[in-house]
Amino acid sequence: MQGTTQKIMLSESPFLLYADAQGQIFEDTTLFATGRSGWDAVPVPTEDWIELPQGGSLYTLPGRKGIGIDVLSGEMRLCEKGDAVAAFVPPAYSGFYLSAYETADNAPVLPLFCYSAVGWQQEKFYIPATRIEEDIRQDSEGYKNEKIISGTKNLLQQYPHNRLVNHLVHNCANTYQCPAARNFALGRWECPIPVSPACNANCVGCISLQPDEETIVSPQDRLAFKPTVEEIVEYTVPHLMTAPYPIVSFGQGCEGEPLLMWETMRDAIIEIRKHTPKGSININTNGSMPEAVKALCEAGLDSIRVSTNAARKEIYTPYYRPNNYEFEDIVESLKIVNQYNGWTSINYFVFPGMTDSIAEYEALRKLIKETGLKMIQWRSFNIDPDWYLGKIGVTDTGECMGVKKLQQLIKEEFPQIKYGYFNPPIERIRGSFEKDFAHHGQSA
C-alpha cells in the first residue's frame, strides 16, 4: 500500500474556480484555469494536473479575482463572478504552479499557507503537482483520532513531569495538529524535539513568531522554556528503541533556532547513544552555526536538514534577515555534515517563478556540487506570493523553466541525489534508499 494518486490524463484543462460572498465555490465553465509563475499568469500543461490528493483543501482568496483562459477566444481574462480560489498541497506532494489572480489594492495579506493553482473537471478538483515522496508518514488517511487521543493520554501518564512531552501533547498534537507530534503519540516514525525559545534569524514567513506590526499571525507559538537534557532523553530513548523506522528530530515549527541550544543537544545525543544505537538523530535547522554543527557531528548526529528559500545569497538574505550569520554559513554546515558522512538535505521552499528561474537553477547546481548534498525536500512555500515577492524586493523573476523541468534537469545531472519531503530513517540512509521501505503496509 503506497501513497499514490491515480493519474487521470485530462484531455483539456480544468475550469477555473471562484467563490461567492458566502465562500461557496463554483466552476466557471467559460474559463480554463491557469497557473502563476513569479508575477505572471501562465497556461498549465494538461499533463501536469492531478486529482487533488486527500489531505488537500481549498481556500477562497478575499480581494482577489482569478485569471483564466477564455474557452472560446483563448484570451486570458479575469473572472468577475467572485473571489479567486487556491488549493493547499498536502505533504509529500510538490506543486508546480501557484494560483493566478489579480489583487485589489486593499486586499488583506493572506495567512501562512501555500496557494496552489486549482481547477475543476469531470466532477473533481485538480492541481498541477506530483507525488515527490513515497513515505506515507503524514498521509491524512493514516491518522485515527481515537488512537491519537489514547496515545497522548499514555504519554502524559508515562511522563507526567516532562515539560517537553506536555508541550508536544497539549500544544503540538492536540492544538496545532502537528503530524510529527501525532506520530509520536502513535509510537511510530519521526518524533519531534523542540528545544529553542529564541532564533538568530527573522524570516519574513516565520511560522513561530510574527512581529506585531504584521497583519498575519504565526500558526504556532514559540516554545517558552529551555528543555533539559534529561527531559529530552527521557522520551526519545524509548521512542528510538520501540518505534518502527525511528527518527528523533531537533528543530520544529514551534520553536526558534535549535543550534542556539547546541550544548544541550550535544549532551542529549551523547546520553541517547549510551542507551541505544537505534534509529536516526536528525536536526532541522537554518544551518547558521557551522562550529555547533561540527560539535553535534562529533557527538553522533546522523542527519541534517537545512531550510532555505533559495540557493542564492541575494534571495536568501532579504527573506531570512539573519543576525550575525551569512548565507555562506549554511553552506559550510552542509559541508561539515557531509565530511562526517552524515545525511544532508535541504528543506527547499518551492516558489514557482523563483525556484525554477535560470539563475536559481545555476545556484542550486553549484550548491549541490560544493556540499555533496544528498537530498532535496521539495517543500511547498507557505506564504502569500505577492507579500513574499514584495518583502524580498523582487519585481522581475527573470527567465523560468517550470518546477517540473527543474526537477528533471537536476535529477539527470545528479542521479545520486534523492527527492522527497521527509527526513529519511536510518534504514533508508544506510540501506537502499528506494527498496528498504517496506513499512508502507503499517497504518495506525
Ligand code: SF4
Ligand atoms: S529560522 Fe525558523 S524560527 Fe527562525 S525566524 Fe526563520 S522560520 Fe522562524
